[in-house]
Amino acid sequence: MNGQIHDYLAQGHARLDALFARGLAGDVAAYEEFRAGLLRHIAMEEKVLFAAARKHGVLRDMVDLLHADHAALASLMVPSPTPSLLRVVREVLDEHNPIEEAAHGLYNACDELTSVEATDALARLIAIPPARVSQHVDEPRIHEHIARMLAARRKR
Numbered sequence: 001m002n003g004q005i006h007d008y009l010a011q012g013h014a015r016l017d018a019l020f021a022r023g024l025a026g027d028v029a030a031y032e033e034f035r036a037g038l039l040r041h042i043a044m045e046e047k048v049l050f051a052a053a054r055k056h057g058v059l060r061d062m063v064d065l066l067h068a069d070h071a072a073l074a075s076l077m078v079p080s081p082t083p084s085l086l087r088v089v090r091e092v093l094d095e096h097n098p099i100e101e102a103a104h105g106l107y108n109a110c111d112e113l114t115s116v117e118a119t120d121a122l123a124r125l126i127a128i129p130p131a132r133v134s135q136h137v138d139e140p141r142i143h144e145h146i147a148r149m150l151a152a153r154r155k156r
Helices: 005-025 027-057 060-076 084-099 106-111 115-127 139-155
Strands: none
Touching: 005 027, 005 084, 005 106, 005 115, 027 060, 027 106, 027 115, 060 084, 060 106, 060 139, 084 106, 084 139, 106 115
């Protein structure tokens, strides 16, 4: 059974997926909203859920795997979107999101914390401010960094 954390963050995934689809169709504003939303979503998970999982000593391997995905996704948000970059973003998200949303995934594990802790975690998730998003950077060093982040997540 899914709880409030699962529902809130899974709805966030659905919202981001819809924005990403519009971005793929050429809607630049939707892609930029996706980009900012994805970075905020990553911050929510890193600052709240990963901290809760570490505090309780659960899902260490899953948190490490998801953290590597987050690093790759964040780096993919730096350069201007190209068709090949967007394909990679989609591939990473298609592997990443089910791990979080699965019956024994991160979201449900965090919902299984005591009701007080889960309620507090949800409030802290909601309170995460919007991400500050910089201009795109299209230098070769950015693409080298992306390659390193993608390689690091494949080592898992």
